[in-house]
Amino acid sequence: MAKKEAPGRKRAFHASNVVVIGLGRFGTSLALELVKNGHQVFGIDTDDRIVQSLASSLTHVVTADTTDEEAVRELGLADMDSAVVAIGADIEASILTTSLLLQLGVKQVWAKANSKSHGRILEQIGAHHVVFPEYEMGRRVAHQVSGESLDYVPIDEDFVMLKGMVPESFDGKNLAELKIRSRFGVTVVAVNQGDGKYTPAFPETVLSKGQTFVVAGQVEPLNKFCQLD
Numbered sequence: 001m002a003k004k005e006a007p008g009r010k011r012a013f014h015a016s017n018v019v020v021i022g023l024g025r026f027g028t029s030l031a032l033e034l035v036k037n038g039h040q041v042f043g044i045d046t047d048d049r050i051v052q053s054l055a056s057s058l059t060h061v062v063t064a065d066t067t068d069e070e071a072v073r074e075l076g077l078a079d080m081d082s083a084v085v086a087i088g089a090d091i092e093a094s095i096l097t098t099s100l101l102l103q104l105g106v107k108q109v110w111a112k113a114n115s116k117s118h119g120r121i122l123e124q125i126g127a128h129h130v131v132f133p134e135y136e137m138g139r140r141v142a143h144q145v146s147g148e149s150l151d152y153v154p155i156d157e158d159f160v161m162l163k164g165m166v167p168e169s170f171d172g173k174n175l176a177e178l179k180i181r182s183r184f185g186v187t188v189v190a191v192n193q194g195d196g197k198y199t200p201a202f203p204e205t206v207l208s209k210g211q212t213f214v215v216a217g218q219v220e221p222l223n224k225f226c227q228l229d
């Protein structure tokens with residue numbers, strides 16, 4: 001088992017210790033984002049080349065097979081605040097790893113699923129959170145491709161936040177007079193003032209055509225709202 005230590009990382013307020021198992025594209029991107037936000041990230045993968053390549057970027061990285069119960073126990077993962085099982089293709093490895101982490105008592109176990117049935121098994125064995133990155137990203141990109149929105153972030157099955165263009169009919173009016181929430185059942189959350197920065201939306205915020213804004217709401221009213229021009 002190869003062990004690599006990376007230089008200490010600055011801790012942010014509420015920094016947590018997270019173990020990311022499976023450093024493929026999803027696991028690596030997630031691990032690097034956590035480090036960027038000041039968290040302590042312990043990365044594990046069976047592939048020594050991947051482990052070497054992340055040695056200076058993550059807080060700590062180890063080459064190990066997390067389906068091996070003894071190896072997992074030796075790694076002392078029980079004290080981690082959360083664990084992310086980012087193994088997708090090898091469903092058996094994903095399930096065994098998730099189950100070992102749950103047995104160890106890791107407080108929050110997140111697991112990536114590559115299919116609905118994979119996700120269902122992860123839920124049945126007790127994973128606290130199951131994510132479907134391909135499915136979720138597919139939904140998100142579909143809305144960009146169709147031109148309905150510039151970005152689309154599903155919060156849950158029926159609640160979404162999106163980035164869209166201010167319709168021409170809203171030009172020069174403020175949110176209070178437009179009565180967006182009562183007329184359309186959606187909420188304008190933030191508005192881009194043209195300098196690339198978003199600021200929170202207030203009743204007196206005036207909208208201009210061509211400006212972008214962030215709107216939140218349930219899927220159906222939000223879809224109707226996106227068709228305004």
Ligand code: ATP
Pocket residue numbers: 021022023024025026027044045046047050064065066067086087088089090093114
């Ligand atoms: P991605 O789409 O994120 O690239 P993927 O869905 O193709 O990943 P896999 O290829 O199964 O998922 O796994 C991602 C990573 O998990 C790989 O780097 C692989 O080496 C690692 N991995 C697979 N099995 C294990 C295991 N038993 N223990 C530790 N790491 C593992």
